[in-house]
Amino acid sequence: MSIIDTKLWTALVTPLQENGDLHLDDLRSLVRKQEEAGNGVLVLGSTGEGLAMGLEDKKQVVQAVSELDTETPIMVGVGGFNHQKQVEWIEFCQQYDVDAFLLVTPLYAKPGPKGQVEWFKTLLEASDKPCMLYNVPSRTGVKMEPLVLKELADHPNFVAVKEASGSVEDYQNYRKSAKDIAFFSGDDGMLPFFAMAGCEGLVSVVSNVWPQATHRYVEWCLDGRGPELLPLWQECSDVLFSSPNPIPAKVLLKEKGWISAATLRPPLTGDEVEDLSLLKNADNLIENWYNENILNK
Template sequence: MKITDTQTWTAVVTPMHENGELHLEDLASLIHKQDAAGNGVLVLGSTGEGLALGLEDKKQVVKTASSLNVDVPIMVGVGGFNLRDQLEWIEYCHQFEIDAFLLVTPLYSKPGPKGQTQWFKSLLDAADKPCMIYNVPSRTGVKMSVEMLKELKDHPNFEVVKEASGSIADFQKYSASAPELAFYSGDDALTPFFAMAGCKGLVSVASNVWPEAVHRYVEWALAGRGPELLPLWQECSDILFEAPNPVPVKVLLEEKGWISSSRLRPPLTEDEVKDISLLKNADQMIRNWYEKTN
């Protein structure tokens, strides 16, 4: 299996009961919706609140996701600032039927090129699956190092970069430094622009609520039909990210009846969404677009 066999990956939310405990039945239901749409599934990413979950909760998420016998591939997030913990997590995940790992730039410590290279080489060496390295400086506090990319681009387990800096210039700089690697957009709204710069797919938040529509959106963007997708998708993406991710996504999923509760783990809270009517309007606009394009 190659990560690039799948153009659209969904960074799936982690549903919870009102008391904050995991709602594994809702998680299974969401994964089945992604399977029906043909979207790969990423669990325990930023959207899945992976860093807010304890180890036992994370284990339950991986056990559930890997037990569903879906046709689409499953990717598991690996991220933090303690290397030993991440290596133990990878080793734990090896016992399950998963297909890939997402390796996040180290958090908080802001390592330089040599530190990043040592970090990612350790994780890539430990993994027995293809890996996607995730650049998201707005969350980690440090940009992915070009020097690290050049050093590790030929590692047999390093296949894809998820670029979520929000900068097309950075995307072009990274892809030029490691043309052997595939690059995916980590930003729903920027995907048409990243597609023109050569990206191979999207790791999406919006596909949680619009699985089939985002699948088509990515196909069109990669086929060079970006101008047809704007400004509708930018407008709806802006609404979906008006509050910190994944707050609006969970609120809209509950409104659609796809999860039982929009509960999040602190410090995130549903109270950040001030006007749910905006989310409902965006949902209607995307559903109308999808129906018209059938």
Template sequence: MSITDTPLYTALVTPMNENGDIHLDDLASLIHKQDEAGNGVLVLGSTGEGLALPLEDKKQVVKTASSLNVDVPIMVGVGGFNLRNQIEWIEYCHQFDVDSFLLVTPLYAKPGPKGQVQWFKSLLDTADKECMLYNVPSRTGSKMSPLVLKELADHSNFVAVKEASGSIEDYQNYRKTAKDIVFYSGDDGLLPFFSMAGCNGLVSVASNVWPKATHQYVDWCLDGRGPELLPLWQECTDALFSGPNPVPAKVLLNEKGWIENTKLHPPLTEDDVEDISILKNADNMIQRWYKENS
């Protein structure tokens, strides 16, 4: 079974105790909620504060996620700007029952096309599992070069791209470059557009707080019903980005009683969500929609 057989992956938040340690019980509970909804789980992506966590905490997350015997695939985030560290991280994860890796464009350095190809090839060669490449220039400072797709499309471990540039035009250009590679939208609100342009699914922030409803949203979008969903889901997913991600998601998860507190690693803080009523209203709207349509 390929990771591309799963149309929805939740970019999972990482719940913490007040002292900043990983809240392992909350982590397990969140993963089980995703398993019940049939959603794949991505741990230690940007929504999971993967770059802010100490290495030992990251190891705890992977150990816990891989020990739960869930039926859905587990994907592990790989990101940074030190190649050796990323290779060592992939090699560490090989000992656990995880299904794939998410490989993000190198951060901060703004490498050119050939540098990107060399970076991704090194990681793909190291991995013994399927990989999804991640284009998110708003976070990394550089856009994934089409040369990466052209040069690496035949690599046995390269099966998918998470496209989060926010540009339908870029997405279409990437698809022309690598016609056999599967694409996922990295933007909840843009899924209706991406699905009409042939994407395979979604890597979602919204499914943290609405696991079953987001699963249905993805199914309907992939079934051609995206346009009718756009107004509601655009408004409600925008609420989850009313502050820096994953701050609003953690605030709402805490409000729903799904995590014990809203603790984040600096420089993120829950103080950047000033009006929780926006989140509560979005939650009510999505819950109502799901109740009426499930």
């Protein structure tokens, strides 16, 4: 199954034990829940705390998910500011059964258009897998330049863009620069708007805690029914982003019993969540919507 065929990718959290070590059994369990919902899985993105993980931990995550007997497509995050390290990471991951890479705009340095083109081009050439380029200026400090899409649109490994600028105008400008490239919303709450503008799907945080319901949400949005869902999903997704991602998601996953601990790597901490009732209420609202509109239909 290609990147484009998979309409919902879950940017998976990385479960940890109370002492901060990886909890690989919980990780495998979360992948199974996404498999049951028919979702793809992105590991070691920002939601997976990829930049807070040491190299050995990251390797264990890739090994653990790639060794599962699953049909769930696996995408691996590639992001940082040391170019050679990103190339080496791609080369390591390609030894395992992974399906795609998410290539993030370089962090901190704020490169110009030509620097961005060179960064992405060399990473695309290092890969023998299809790649999704990721624009997220709120995290990287720089917006992906349209020149990147224009210059690289014909590269065989460049097949999709994850657009998380939060701007429909920017999205439309990118589409003009690469008309044959698939676009995915990187913001759960923006999907109804991006769907009306022709996007292919969603890379989601909220599907960590609502995998089945979010799968249906994506289907409805791509069918043009997004506006009727917007009030509910905007309210509930806002709760999942009321503290820095992935803090609320991990706290709610622990509350639901899906992971053993809500441990995060510093500088993130679950203490940022001061009112657990907001998360529980959002969980109930989505569960009720799913039961009434899907299960009982």
